[in-house]
Amino acid sequence: MVVVDPDFVRLMRRLRQEHGMSFRDLAKKAYFSRSYLCEVENGKKPPSLHLAKALDVCLNAEGQLTRLVTAGPDDQEREFPFRSAASGDCPDRDVEAWLTRSTWPAQLGGSTPVSASQWAQVATMLYDVFVRSRPPLLRLGPDRYANPSQRERNLTPFAAEATMQGRTPRVECRAVSRQQAPSDVAALLSLDLGDTVVLRENRYLVDGQPVQLGHTYLPTSVVGTSTLATELNLGPGGTFAALERLGYRTARIREQVTTRFPTRDEAEALKLPPGVPVIVLLHASYDNDGFPFEATRYILRSDAMAVQYVAQVAA
Template sequence: MIVVDPNFVRLMRRLRQQQGMSFRELASKAHFSHSYLWEIESGKKPPSMHLAKALDACLNAEGQLTRLVTTVADDQETEKRLRSAESGDGPDRDAEAWRTRPAWSAQTGGPAPVSASQWAQVATMLYDVFVRSRPPLMRLGPDRYTNPSLQQQNLTPFAAEATMQGRAPRVECRAVSRQQPPSDVAALLSLDLGDAVVLRENRYLADGEPVQLGHTYLPTRVVGTSTLATELDLGPGGTFAALERLGYRTARIREQVTTRFPTRDEAEALKLPPGVPVIVLLHASFDSDGFPFEATRYIMRSDAMAVQYVAKVAA
């Protein structure tokens, strides 16, 4: 949990004005969107620790802003909520009463207990109001592979675009193995029958919430015995930085987007409520010679992520 000193907003505004910077100029330097910086300075959103450090560097604040942002362990917040629930105060009290009300009514001769289907309808309504109304994390299409933050801050594409949108990114590599690829991936990578790949299975989180899964398929002739084939943690820059160190730089991409309902394993990994479909994006990277050296099948929560493409149209 992030705790922000009320003086953060005033200090940020004063430093920015002293430097004579507009929001767009500061956004360009800090690699955050100007609209997000405006929301921070106007007090509409709290800053992350990563943003505070970036602003300190851009505004020559020598750590003044960072010192006004404190990270508090989650277990302290959990303990606080438990104490509140035990004392009968706070939102947990109302939630507990709401959950137990049908049984209480039945015992006292009141209305019959609410059916499971009716509870599901109520849950769906609340989910629509409090979850779907939040802005989705935007996947920025081709721009994610040319973002200057990737080179300057050694960020993965996911981390760069999440950070620009004011979200705290985290990537978990859950497994690395050798596999026979699915037929569509084999065709995309121009593999021969029987060719194996290294499969890297990742889960992507924004603000601690799982929003995406990624199954990355790498031809064995590309990765050999490098860390891509053996290690869970690839260090700064992730998969694409490791591929660049092997001489494979993305010059062109191909992406196909479809939708479907998740498998049980996908729903559990993404903590999906019932009835929420997923966006499936099959991505492939090609070098300047047209050689396909990487393919990833991304499974995205349709209620938490969106895909954006901007392309030039010839006159």
């Protein structure tokens, strides 16, 4: 049985108003639905101990709300570690660790059943991510490679489509190395298993927020010792402009789209909240002779991006 002090509702309302936060603002920060928070503050639903702890962090209440909620032995929840020995008494750092999913696999895969309120939190968070209206950045499919104006302005396909949608793009090349091509990439590039390729690892941001990762694989026979194989910064136009300077212009593409949950490294790089899957888009570029000269595995945030294709249908 959960026992809630009547002062909980009054304190929650006062703290929320003092911070100038709407229910929508608080829902985004605490990862509970706006309607549920509204019902709790209006006394229509009781708060869980987990909600009290989340609100303490979001409203800088220093444990005041948690002390007003008492759970009996049968109602103790297996809590997420908002405070831990590793992070001391800094709740913000602990919340950041929770948001990057680092603790979720252990929590959901443990021997103790996950509480109903935790599953409810996951459900409300997924509703907020996938149902609530949020304008995604559209990835424009084949059109992004066939836009002459982007060549004139020396824009990458990502920069061109983001700018067209009123967003501010930025691309970070995080590493350039030589690696063995993964089997699916080797097949796309008509390489033998074990062949070496140049791997360029990029992170793509719009309005300062990471929305996409890209691992670009380039045959060594294509890039040789050019800047594509040695430099992080390729200058205006990025990878595709550098490939065109080597004589490789995209005439045809092949793309395969799947979905899955992110790895821990992907979740951290994209700053994903728990429970959000990613879109995996495996792309290959071909020249006019059908030669595959580039393959990229894109990892897209499913809550921030959408893939759009428009194709002519023959009569």
